[in-house]
Amino acid sequence: MNATQWMEDLQKNISDLIARSPAADLERNVRAMMAQGFSRLDLVTREEFDVQADLLARTVARADQLAVQISQLEARINVLEAGQAKPAPAAPAATATAGTAASSATPAASAAPGAPTGVQG
Template sequence: MKNSSQMFEEFQKNVQELIAKSPAADIEKNVKAFMAQGFSRLDLVTREEFDIQVAMVDKLRERVDAMEAQIKEFENKA
């Protein structure tokens, strides 16, 4: 008689074989390909690219604020 661990491993193996042989694996592959194609049309950016742009905008905002302060100083002196 098999112990419960062996029975579970055998059951898991059988389920994996069934899934591999079933159309579910093909459906999953096709859905992933379809979604990837759809996303590529949306002109999306990666999270890394987005974070880089946010950092650049933050730096630009700091520069604009500094320049505005300088302009106010010049206006006050004039």
């Protein structure tokens, strides 16, 4: 039973009681008081409530999506910042001559990682 139906039933019951009594003025006063009381309550209809509840649910879902997206972006930023914070690989000393550097390195050590070393197993 919604609020409108309840109010109509209450008014009908009061009207029936008053119709059996000589107090017609009382009926008008009761109706006016009830209407004034309900208007002060600032009630919403069920439809308005359902619309607002649906809007709130969609807003919460969107906020959750945005929170996940923010977390992912922060993780990407942290990875990028960590990559920039690493020191650059040390270059060979500028004072060493090419002959000295070449003679101290073994063929396997001077090859790029994953490159064939010339050693067959």
